[in-house]
Amino acid sequence: MNKNYFDNFLWNDRELSHKIFNEINFFSNNINRKINIMEVCGTHTMTIASSGIRDILPDNINLISGPGCPVCVTSAGDIDRILKLAQEKNVIIATFGDMVKVKGSQGFDLNKVRAFGGEVKVVYSPLDALKIADENPSKKVVFIGVGFETTAPLIAYVVKIAYQKNIKNFFIVPLFKLVPPALKFLLDSKISKIDAFILPGHVSVIIGYKSYDFLIRKYKIPSVIAGFEPLDILRAISLILKQLYENKPLVEVEYFRVVNKKGNETAISLLDEVFRKSDANWRAVGKIYLSGYSLSGKYLKFDAFREFHIPEKESVEVKGCLCGKIILGLAKPLQCRYFGKECTPSDAIGPCMVSSEGACAAWYKYGIKK
Secondary structure, three states: OOOOHHHHOOOOOHHHHHHHHHHHHHHHHHHOOOEEEEEOOHHHHHHHHHHOHHHHOOOOEEEEEOOOOHHHHEOHHHHHHHHHHHOOOOEEEEEOHHHHHOOOOOOOOHHHHHHOOOEEEEOOOHHHHHHHHHHOOOOEEEEEEEEOOOOHHHHHHHHHHHHHOOOOOEEEEEEEOOHHHHHHHHHHHOOOOOOEEEEOHHHHHHHOHHHHHHHHHOOOOOEEEOOOOHHHHHHHHHHHHHHHHHOOOOEEEOOOOOOOOOOOHHHHHHHHHHEEEEEEEEOOOEEEEEEEEEEOHHHHHHEHHHHOOOOOOOOOOOOOOOHHHHHOOOOOHHHOOOEOOOEEOOEOOOHHHHOOOOHHHHHHHHOOOO
């Protein structure tokens, strides 16, 4: 352990921090093999980077970033479709900030569309997009719906409001992704060597821990749902190692203060009303079965791709960019030839450097060297 570590970072409970780290050391020494733990959530990736957790773990524990950044996993083909939408006449694109810098296959992004006269507005909530539609009745407002189960309920709520108020110039791009099907894909494909998962806290608040039963039933993969403080993540690692040491795989809830078995039933009911599960395109992977949400029934008319007749587009990745491999746990940012050179947060080649939750952005911001 870096002896200055606990002096350099503020911990809520220093004594507990030492206790957890001693547990980690004990289990890792007794397991005595390389252990690959994938943190699925991009917020976990940022916490691990900012707190220096990777530097103090035993050498045989390898933390790998997974597909937990919604911007990063949006396929290149879907980015091209968004850019095409943005060039339509009398269209205002409303989006969260990260999306404006994600480049399509031709090397331009929503920022460049805006520079050439397109209307692109950064919003903090889909409710802001609905307000823009109300204020601009002669234009069609399209909100870019990118996110996991955490973001989707609020967007479903806004779509429902638009339906109830009969707002005819508001649309969304439904590019939501679901976490459990992605985990199934990773394990079934055996693309990555994964010994355990640190599962996302925010997503789990919505879907509940019962949604991960398949990880034990079918795959026997130790998993812990973790909160977002450094101590949460260290505790999750300790619990995972204990499961491996005892050969008793479980889905445990470290983030017990907000995660329950069934999740947020109100949010789930709203999702079931507005959306249906559908196949979704993931960057570097292609389609994953029933891994996304599409609008359904009476809400289908709010689908922007349908309204503007924009078909699916084949994804073309930037040659040499390792973002696809990084989100699959097959590479680390420093292995990319563009990292920190041609690709920086101010002028990113791949979305892993664009997004505030991307692995490349985390490694760049906090100067990670290994």
